[in-house]
Amino acid sequence: MVEKILARASGRRSVQPGDVVVAEVDLLIMHDLSGYLTSRVFDEQVGGEVRHPERVAMVFDHHFSPPTEDAAAMLEANRAWARRTGVHLLDCGNGNIHHAVVQRGLVRPGAIVVGSDSHTPVHGTLGALAVALGNDSHAGTVLPYGKAWFRVPETVRVELVGTPPPGTTARDVALWLVGRIGEGGLIYAAVEFAGPYVKELGFWDRWLFPLLCVDLGAKCSFVEPDEVTEAFVAGLPAGAPDRLERGDGGEASTVLRFDVGEVAPQVACPPTVGNLADVPAVAGRPVQWAELGGHAGGRLEDFRAAAAVLRGRRVHAGVRFNLVPSSREVFTQALQEGLVLALHEAGATWFPPSTGSNQAYNMGAMAPGESMISTHARNFPGRNGSPDASMYLAAAPTVAASAVTGTITDARELR
Amino acid sequence: MKALRTTTRGRCWTFGDNIPTDRLVKTKYVVEPMEVIVQHVLEDLNPRFPLDVAPGDVVVAGKHFGQSSGRAIAVKALRATGVGCVVAETFARTFYRNAFEVGLPVLELPGVTDLVSDGDVLIVDVAGGLFRNETTGVERAVPRPDAFLLDMLEAGGLIALARSRPELFEDQRR
Numbered sequence: 001m002v003e004k005i006l007a008r009a010s011g012r013r014s015v016q017p018g019d020v021v022v023a024e025v026d027l028l029i030m031h032d033l034s035g036y037l038t039s040r041v042f043d044e045q046v047g048g049e050v051r052h053p054e055r056v057a058m059v060f061d062h063h064f065s066p067p068t069e070d071a072a073a074m075l076e077a078n079r080a081w082a083r084r085t086g087v088h089l090l091d092c093g094n095g096n097i098h099h100a101v102v103q104r105g106l107v108r109p110g111a112i113v114v115g116s117d118s119h120t121p122v123h124g125t126l127g128a129l130a131v132a133l134g135n136d137s138h139a140g141t142v143l144p145y146g147k148a149w150f151r152v153p154e155t156v157r158v159e160l161v162g163t164p165p166p167g168t169t170a171r172d173v174a175l176w177l178v179g180r181i182g183e184g185g186l187i188y189a190a191v192e193f194a195g196p197y198v199k200e201l202g203f204w205d206r207w208l209f210p211l212l213c214v215d216l217g218a219k220c221s222f223v224e225p226d227e228v229t230e231a232f233v234a235g236l237p238a239g240a241p242d243r244l245e246r247g248d249g250g251e252a253s254t255v256l257r258f259d260v261g262e263v264a265p266q267v268a269c270p271p272t273v274g275n276l277a278d279v280p281a282v283a284g285r286p287v288q289w290a291e292l293g294g295h296a297g298g299r300l301e302d303f304r305a306a307a308a309v310l311r312g313r314r315v316h317a318g319v320r321f322n323l324v325p326s327s328r329e330v331f332t333q334a335l336q337e338g339l340v341l342a343l344h345e346a347g348a349t350w351f352p353p354s355t356g357s358n359q360a361y362n363m364g365a366m367a368p369g370e371s372m373i374s375t376h377a378r379n380f381p382g383r384n385g386s387p388d389a390s391m392y393l394a395a396a397p398t399v400a401a402s403a404v405t406g407t408i409t410d411a412r413e414l415r
Numbered sequence: 416m417k418a419l420r421t422t423t424r425g426r427c428w429t430f431g432d433n434i435p436t437d438r439l440v441k442t443k444y445v446v447e448p449m450e451v452i453v454q455h456v457l458e459d460l461n462p463r464f465p466l467d468v469a470p471g472d473v474v475v476a477g478k479h480f481g482q483s484s485g486r487a488i489a490v491k492a493l494r495a496t497g498v499g500c501v502v503a504e505t506f507a508r509t510f511y512r513n514a515f516e517v518g519l520p521v522l523e524l525p526g527v528t529d530l531v532s533d534g535d536v537l538i539v540d541v542a543g544g545l546f547r548n549e550t551t552g553v554e555r556a557v558p559r560p561d562a563f564l565l566d567m568l569e570a571g572g573l574i575a576l577a578r579s580r581p582e583l584f585e586d587q588r589r
Contacts, residue, residue, distance in 0.1 A: 020563040022584055033445060037488060045574050074446060118485040118509060134487035134513035140574040145584040149573075151561065183433050184479025187505050217479055219508050272433050359442040380437045380483060387459055 001224060001247035002190040005129040006152055009112050017154045017253070025055065026111035026128075028142045031097045031355070032060040034116040034135065036074050039081040041139035052146045053086035057106055059097040060090065062361040064354040071361070085143075095327030095353035098122050098295060103329045105238030109225045110245030114138070114148055119295045119377060124210040124222030125203065127229055127245055131220050153188055153219045157252035159195035162261030167412040169305070170205035171296065171375065171395035173197070175266040178215050179276035180258060187217035192252060197260050198223060203232040204299045211296055211377060215273045265410060267373070268393035271381050279398055279410040289372035290315075290403035291364065292396055293324025293356025297375025300330050302396035303339045306348070309400035309411055315347030316406035322363065323348050324356035348403070360384040366391075373402045421520050421542035421568060423499025424549075425471030427535040428464055429528065430457065434476055435483030436510065440492045452488070453495045470497035473537045477503065477528050481510025487517060494519040500539040502527050502546060515564045518572040522546065524557050541568065 007015045009023035030038055035058040042050075050056060058078060066072040075092070082089040094100045097117060101107055109127035113120065116135050123130035133148060141147050158181075164173060193209040206223050213221035223229070225244040234240040264278040292302045303323065315321045323343060325331040331353055334340050340350060357364020358376060366372060366389035379391035394402075397411035404414065438459055444452045457464045474493065480503035481489065490513040493501065500520045504527055514521040520541040524530075527546070531537065535550035544559045559565065570576040577584055 018561075020561055034486075036446065037486070041574075046577075070446075116485045116487070116509075118483060120485075132485040132509045134485055134490070134509060134516055136487055136513065136516040136573050140516070140572075140577050141584050144577070145581075147584045149563065149583075183482065184505055184507070187479070188508050214507075214509075215482070217482070217505065217507055272435075274433070378437075378483060380435045382441055382459065383437055 001127070001222060001245060001251065002129055002155060002220065003152060003251055004247065005110060005112060005245060006150060015152045017152050019152045020149060021152065022147050022149050023112060025114050025142050025146055025148050026108065027101070027106055027113045028056045028138055029097055029101050029113065029115035029117070029120065030058045030138070031117055032062050032075060032078060035078050038116065038135045038138045039078065041135050042143050046139050046144055048144055050085040050087065050143045055146065056087035056143070057101055058082050058087055058089050059094060059100050060092045061095065061097045061100065061355040062359060064092045064352040064362055067362055093328070093352050095325065095330070096295060096298065096355045099326035099330070102126070103236065103327045105236040108238070109229060109233060109241050110243070114142060118214045119211055121213050121218065121220045122207060122211045122295065124220055125207045126233065127222060127225035129220060129222070132214065153190040154253045155192055155251040156186055156189040156254045156256065157192045157194050159255060159257045160193070160197035160260050161195050161257065162197060162259040164260050164263045167397070168263050168265055169395040169397065170201055170208050172266045173260050173263050174208040174212050175268055175276055175393065176263045177258065178212050178274050181216050181256070183215050183272060183274035184217040189218045191216065191218045191221040193221065193223050199226065203228060204301055208296060265395060265398050265412070267398065267408060268379055270379055270390045273377070273379060273393065279394070279408065282408050283410055285371065285408045286406060287371045287373045287392070287402050287408060288318060289320050289322070289364070289366065289370065290399050291322040291324065291357055291372060291374035291376065292399060293322065293326070293351070294358050294374060294376030295355065296377040297396065298324045298326035298330065298356060300333050302375055303334050303343065305396040306400035307339050307342045309397055309404065309414060310343060310346040310348070313346065313404050315403050318406045319403050321348040321403035322351055322357070324351045325353045328353050357384055373399050373408060375399055422538070422540040423471045423473060423520065424536065424538045425469060425473050425499055427531045427533060427537050428461065428468065428472060428474050429531060429533050430460060430474065430476040432477035433479045433482055434460070436481055436486050436489035437483050439481070439489035440486065445486060445488055449492065449495050452492045456492045456496055465496065468496045468498060471499040472497065473539055474498055474501045475503070475527055475531050476501065478505050480506050482507040485509035485513070487513045490514050490517050490519055500541060502539060504528060515567045516573040518568060520568060522557055524555060530555070
């Protein structure tokens with residue numbers, strides 16, 4: 001499928017892995033930080049007009065409200081640049097960059113999506129070819145020409161079969177896979193997630209798989225569009241696609257098969273995403289912070305799971321449990337389902353839609369010795385404040401259960 | 416010109432596996448001026464590095480170097496230290512791409528971490544596909560990167576390449 005998309009967008013009949021092609025880009029997404037860096041490079045080293053401003057979106061997601069004068073000035077510079085060039089601007093409060101552009105209907109199956117956020121490949125969940133490029137790609141060729149260069153990747157199909165035991169979520173399976181395949185285990189590959197386990201998941205659970213491909217070192221990742229993709233896209237503002245790009249099943253050079261039938265709930269421990277443990281192996285470690293949010297979290301599914309864990313329980317007095325919807329649309333739905341009141345009354349705190357504590361721009365900075373468990377995608381030391389703070393990554397039920405007890409806790413133990 | 420950009424000789428600085436861009440340039444420095452950033456590159460992993468790194472030196476790392484955020488500023492900061500080349504077992508692909516785009520030579524060489532120690536004098540020629548440890552005498556031939564990548568490196572990066580050869584990026588779908 002990746003080869004078909006790249007061939008079409010580069011005006012060729014076909015392409016082969018290893019070819020370098022220059023292809024038309026359908027959407028460039030930038031957040032407040034990458035947008036600031038990219039627009040500076042563009043203005044200072046390239047100049048001229050943005051050729052297709054309607055194909056560029058800037059989303060303010062690291063900030064939901066600038067906490068310093070410098071941050072306010074940076075956002076103002078971004079707004080001025082967006083007004084001058086005419087690109088889409090999704091200002092503070094719209095949500096996390098990736099969730100927000102999907103909810104707006106800006107990502108289409110079969111499209112080429114680029115962005116300098118390393119989780120840009122997550123848009124492969126819609127059957128797009130989505131790749132993280134650097135600021136110089138955006139400033140040098142995407143903004144002035146609407147183009148980018150790509151080396152055609154080899155496709156590796158990851159087939160997931162089996163049904164995990166009760167209490168194991170799609171997030172647990174996704175984390176477990178990083179441990180199995182290994183960080184950097186699929187460098188430069190286009191990873192297709194397939195097999196009955198993936199195909200039976202809903203759209204936002206599928207989302208968690210292309211999200212992790214950056215940790216495997218992959219170039220991009222996708223789930224081949226099907227009826228789930230089509231129904232999801234049909235419900236977005238731009239409506240149903242004209243056509244769904246499908247592969248012919250022949251591109252994969254390697255097929256990896258995993259049985260997920262015995263996967264236990266997982267925790268990624270410091271210092272990297274691939275340092276995984278079954279929850280019982282690390283249960284009892286104290287946490288002062290818990291958070292549902294980030295590129296991997298803040299989904300409606302996460303708040304439903306947390307509400308189920310917190311029903312009849314309260315957040316531990318020693319824990320701040322922060323809830324960050326991934327988009328305005330998710331917050332609306334959480335309100336309508338009564339989740340906002342239920343989680344508020346249980347002692348959790350709602351924050352505006354954003355990328356949450358990722359890199360501690362608005363919130364989530366930690367002092368030395370503190371620990372956080374979250375649905376975020378990253379846990380590198382120093383990412384949220386002190387390099388001597390600890391970040392654990394887990395699924396929403398584990399995060400919520402840990403918020404209840406003040407230590408890393410297996411949600412199955414609270415039943 | 417070619418030799419200047421793709422060949423380097425200098426002391427070796429070793430780092431481990433899975434080093435994220437966060438550790439090259441911490442988030443709190445990303446929007447600072449380069450003269451500030453460059454004083455903090457990799458400081459958490461080796462406090463001597465930003466103080467003692469010299470032009471032409473070579474960073475040698477393990478697997479998946481430059482993972483995490485795609486920030487090109489991490490590559491620009493490494494280039495700003497004067498490092499002449501980064502050699503790693505494997506690179507995170509956004510880092511690898513960014514390196515050629517901003518004109519920092521990088522070379523992928525499986526097993527390289529077993530061939531070097533901190534302080535060894537290394538010669539690396541990316542365009543010529545050669546890695547040599549002068550201190551130990553060990554030498555390895557390495558496959559050359561794709562011609563497009565070498566063109567970019569020799570032009571001084573992607574923006575320079577697009578300026579000198581705009582026809583590469585004009586519309587092919589007429």
